[in-house]
Amino acid sequence: MSTTFVSRRSFLKVSALAGGGFMLGFHAIGKAMDNTLAEDVFVPNAFIKIDATGIVTLMAPNPEVGQGVKTALPMLVAEELNVNWNTVVVEQAPLNTKLYERQVAGGSGSIRSSWESFRKAGAAARQLLTEAAAKTWNVNVADCYSENSFIIHKPSGKKLGYGELASKAATLTPPVEVTLKDPKEYTIIGQRIRNVDTKSIVTGKALYGIDTKREGMLYAMVARPVFGKKLKSVDDSGARAVQGVKNVVRWENRIAVLATSTWAAKKGRDALKLEWEDDTKPESTRDHQEAFKKLIQQKHDAPKRNDGDAEKAITGATKVLESTFEAPFLPHASMEPMNFFADVRDGKAILFGPTQTPARTRTEVAKVLKIAEENVEVGMSRQGGGFGRRLQADYSVEAAMISSLAQAPVNVIWTREDDMEGGFYRPTGMYRYRAAINEKNELDAWYLIAAAGNQPNATRENSFPAGAVPNFRVDSHNLESNISIGPWRAPNHNFIAFTEETFIDEIATALKKDPVAFRLELLDRAKNNKFGTVAYDIEKYRGVIKLAAEMGNWGEQGKNGIYKGFGAHFSFGAYVAQVADVSVSGGKVRVHKVYCAVDCGRVINPSGAENQIEGGIIDGIGHALFGELTFEKGVAQQKNFNSYRLIRMPDAPLEIETRFIQSDASPQGLGEPCLPPVIPAVTNAIFAATGQRVKRLPVSLMTFL
Amino acid sequence: MAKYSLFINGKERSVDVAADTPLLWVLRDELNLVGTKYGCGVAQCGSCTVHLNDVAVRSCAVPVSAVGTKKVTTIEGLSEAGDHPLQLAWDEADVPQCGYCQAGQIMTAAALLKRNPKPSDKEIETAMTGNICRCGTYIRIRKAIHLAAQKGGKS
Ligand code: FES
Numbered sequence: 129m130s131t132t133f134v135s136r137r138s139f140l141k142v143s144a145l146a147g148g149g150f151m152l153g154f155h156a157i158g159k160a161m162d163n164t165l166a167e168d169v170f171v172p173n174a175f176i177k178i179d180a181t182g183i184v185t186l187m188a189p190n191p192e193v194g195q196g197v198k199t200a201l202p203m204l205v206a207e208e209l210n211v212n213w214n215t216v217v218v219e220q221a222p223l224n225t226k227l228y229e230r231q232v233a234g235g236s237g238s239i240r241s242s243w244e245s246f247r248k249a250g251a252a253a254r255q256l257l258t259e260a261a262a263k264t265w266n267v268n269v270a271d272c273y274s275e276n277s278f279i280i281h282k283p284s285g286k287k288l289g290y291g292e293l294a295s296k297a298a299t300l301t302p303p304v305e306v307t308l309k310d311p312k313e314y315t316i317i318g319q320r321i322r323n324v325d326t327k328s329i330v331t332g333k334a335l336y337g338i339d340t341k342r343e344g345m346l347y348a349m350v351a352r353p354v355f356g357k358k359l360k361s362v363d364d365s366g367a368r369a370v371q372g373v374k375n376v377v378r379w380e381n382r383i384a385v386l387a388t389s390t391w392a393a394k395k396g397r398d399a400l401k402l403e404w405e406d407d408t409k410p411e412s413t414r415d416h417q418e419a420f421k422k423l424i425q426q427k428h429d430a431p432k433r434n435d436g437d438a439e440k441a442i443t444g445a446t447k448v449l450e451s452t453f454e455a456p457f458l459p460h461a462s463m464e465p466m467n468f469f470a471d472v473r474d475g476k477a478i479l480f481g482p483t484q485t486p487a488r489t490r491t492e493v494a495k496v497l498k499i500a501e502e503n504v505e506v507g508m509s510r511q512g513g514g515f516g517r518r519l520q521a522d523y524s525v526e527a528a529m530i531s532s533l534a535q536a537p538v539n540v541i542w543t544r545e546d547d548m549e550g551g552f553y554r555p556t557g558m559y560r561y562r563a564a565i566n567e568k569n570e571l572d573a574w575y576l577i578a579a580a581g582n583q584p585n586a587t588r589e590n591s592f593p594a595g596a597v598p599n600f601r602v603d604s605h606n607l608e609s610n611i612s613i614g615p616w617r618a619p620n621h622n623f624i625a626f627t628e629e630t631f632i633d634e635i636a637t638a639l640k641k642d643p644v645a646f647r648l649e650l651l652d653r654a655k656n657n658k659f660g661t662v663a664y665d666i667e668k669y670r671g672v673i674k675l676a677a678e679m680g681n682w683g684e685q686g687k688n689g690i691y692k693g694f695g696a697h698f699s700f701g702a703y704v705a706q707v708a709d710v711s712v713s714g715g716k717v718r719v720h721k722v723y724c725a726v727d728c729g730r731v732i733n734p735s736g737a738e739n740q741i742e743g744g745i746i747d748g749i750g751h752a753l754f755g756e757l758t759f760e761k762g763v764a765q766q767k768n769f770n771s772y773r774l775i776r777m778p779d780a781p782l783e784i785e786t787r788f789i790q791s792d793a794s795p796q797g798l799g800e801p802c803l804p805p806v807i808p809a810v811t812n813a814i815f816a817a818t819g820q821r822v823k824r825l826p827v828s829l830m831t832f833l
Numbered sequence: 834m835a836k837y838s839l840f841i842n843g844k845e846r847s848v849d850v851a852a853d854t855p856l857l858w859v860l861r862d863e864l865n866l867v868g869t870k871y872g873c874g875v876a877q878c879g880s881c882t883v884h885l886n887d888v889a890v891r892s893c894a895v896p897v898s899a900v901g902t903k904k905v906t907t908i909e910g911l912s913e914a915g916d917h918p919l920q921l922a923w924d925e926a927d928v929p930q931c932g933y934c935q936a937g938q939i940m941t942a943a944a945l946l947k948r949n950p951k952p953s954d955k956e957i958e959t960a961m962t963g964n965i966c967r968c969g970t971y972i973r974i975r976k977a978i979h980l981a982a983q984k985g986g987k988s
């Protein structure tokens with residue numbers, strides 16, 4: 129057991145409310161959730177509600193986009209509370225920045241940031257319940273312990289259920305200091321716990337943003353400008369003639385058609401006669417490629433990292449290797465397209481829908497409506513995937529404006545085409561690598577010049593193999609563009625890992641070294657004679673590389689037509705190494721199996737964690753093989769799943785084998801880190817199978833003989 | 834607008850909608866059966882899968898006027914108590930991530946098991962090709978279908 133203080137923000141502030149209006153503080157949530165909060169409910173903090181019948185409700189404050197936090201975060205509370213998991217009810221909490229920290233789904237950070245505070249919330253409640261029981265029995269608190277939703281008096285064996293103790297516990301002062309369990313005593317953390325929402329999902333009862341229906345609500349579809357265009361003229365007579373269309377409103381360069389059904393709104397929107405004109409210059413993919421080609425030949429005045437003298441080493445090298453890699457734009461293409469409900473009337477805004485950042489939504493809606501943030505209420509629905517797209521607030525702000533202009537509650541629905549054309553994409557980029565080999569047949573210099581659209585920070589210059597190479601330089605050029613970009617699952621890393629790990633493979637091949645042995649040799653160099661600072665832990669990196677190689681029978685090539693490729697990467701606090709088993713026959717690439725070694729600290733829920741890993745790997749494979757969004761004069765050329773190919777079951781591996789490095793370290797992110805390394809693992813395997821190097825994604829652009 | 838009488842999940846329901854309205858939007862907007870999801874609108878993703886006389890169809894591509902007297906089953910009507918072998922297997926294999934595609938996946942799988950109670954990996958892959966899972970839960974979906982088949986997947 130370890131004693132620890134409850135953090136000011138997550139608990140003290142909440143319990144400070146307790147003196148004068150603790151119940152009130154929670155009442156706001158109760159009201160938003162169900163309007164009924166009985167008098168005898170024990171609400172020790174914003175994470176827990178225990179009623180007299182013993183029902184324990186745990187709040188899940190973070191947005192659930194499919195990453196499993198609605199299951200994993202309450203597990204942390206339940207562990208310390210010593211409740212029977214099967215009796216727990218989990219509820220999604222609405223946005224409340226006074227009660228919760230960081231209600232965000234992004235940066236693989238939900239578990240990372242909540243590990244301490246959620247366990248403390250559970251421990252604090254457990255302590256209050258224990259105290260309540262001791263008071264009831266008039267015994268020493270030290271003689272009481274908790275188990276399975278009961279407080280037990282050790283000497284006499286008397287026990288009382290949490291429900292029976294709830295009202296008494298509610299009258300006690302919350303502790304300032306709590307004692308956390310020894311991890312050896314964990315009975316919930318580390319167990320395979322199934323998704324708490326599966327039953328409602330498989331019966332069609334789980335409600336997503338797109339399912340929101342409210343009294344008097346209209347459905348809206350919006351005509352939006354493509355990149356670089358603005359509205360010149362509008363004729364909405366055709367739209368207004370569609371049966372069911374109730375209103376047409378304009379906000380800046382957007383025209384929204386509001387109707388009594390989604391279909392009428394869509395027919396109305398499609399019947400608008402709109403003329404567009406150039407605003408800024410509409411761009412095409414070709415323009416970006418031409419600009420990148422020039423930029424990657426240029427040195428940047430302010431390198432991101434510059435150890436030794438890479439240029440000089442390259443000039444004097446025995447051998448120089450050079451490779452240029454290209455990344456296309458990628459849309460997020462979450463299964464549930466963008467949508468948001470808004471009801472803006474009388475200076476108040478009620479927003480509800482799928483968002484990864486409810487706080488940002490509130491701030492931006494308040495700003496555009498010119499009302500105070502207190503007058504904006506944001507509720508979070510379950511979300512049909514996010515992948516970063518729902519970190520943006522464009523679609524919620526738009527819904528608020530449309531509702532405000534129409535003075536009606538409205539659910540703005542995006543079609544798949546709207547969603548693909550109006551995105552915040554994974555940026556396109558071009559990376560040029562050069563390496564110098566010296567006379568001792570060693571990697572002596574590494575020089576990356578990156579160029580990416582709207583992304584001045586396209587590199588991770590302290591990543592492996594930084595530290596292992598004496599002359600190491602990284603430059604990053606930004607190409608300004610009017611095409612909006614944004615975080616996309618494992619931002620930057622999703623392309624960096626492919627380029628770094630492919631180039632390392634190329635260098636190993638040129639040095640006639642085994643790619644895994646070469647990576648380990650570089651780690652040795654970084655350990656024994658490190659150049660500059662590095663962002664990774666050398667031993668953890670080595671640990672996953674060795675484990676993946678062992679799991680994936682590294683060294684065996686071509687058996688039964690299966691070729692192996694290796695990839696490793698560190699991102700979002702987690703170390704991941706993978707071996708991909710790939711065959712290429714008849715020009716067709718098939719990934720049969722992926723072996724994945726992960727060091728992400730303590731694993732909260734292995735079933736949920738493995739699901740994230742499998743999802744990340746399949747996502748990575750799919751986008752590496754097929755993902756490409758191109759632009760022609762500001763217009764996305766792939767508008768739906770018939771031209772934008774997503775991975776389907778026959779292209780997914782039959783098996784993914786995951787092993788975690790056992791660790792007591794604080795848990796790290798998992799939603800993102802397993803995606804980046806699988807791309808080079810697959811493309812390096814393709815090289816092993818065909819001798820052809822993949823340098824431009826997607827792989828489907830290549831012809832294999 | 835025109836009146837249609839539909840047989841959905843064992844009940845007769847009447848709606849008054851434009852003839853070209855896809856069954857998907859009739860279910861979702863008129864009848865509040867929102868378990869059937871919109872993902873693409875062009876029969877590419879399978880999120881909107883329902884059964885017409887026990888055959889899996891993409892409801893986004895079926896205009897209401899084409900339904901006629903065919904029996905419509907949606908995810909809400911697949912089983913009364915949410916205990917279809919596939920629904921149970923989905924929980925056992927802990928399949929869903931975001932969950933948005935899963936109603937469609939289950940409806941496609943249910944139609945498959947009805948005509949082929951013990952499908953092979955290959956047969957599962959072929960039947961499920963039309964259903965995209967953006968979260969990438971394919972390995973678990975395949976496993977859950979096998980699990981349900983072992984337990985007598987016919988409903
Ligand atoms: S919405 Fe019908 S197949 Fe995609």
Ligand code: FES
Nearest residue numbers: 931932966967968
């Ligand atoms: S679970 Fe998210 S799309 Fe399938």
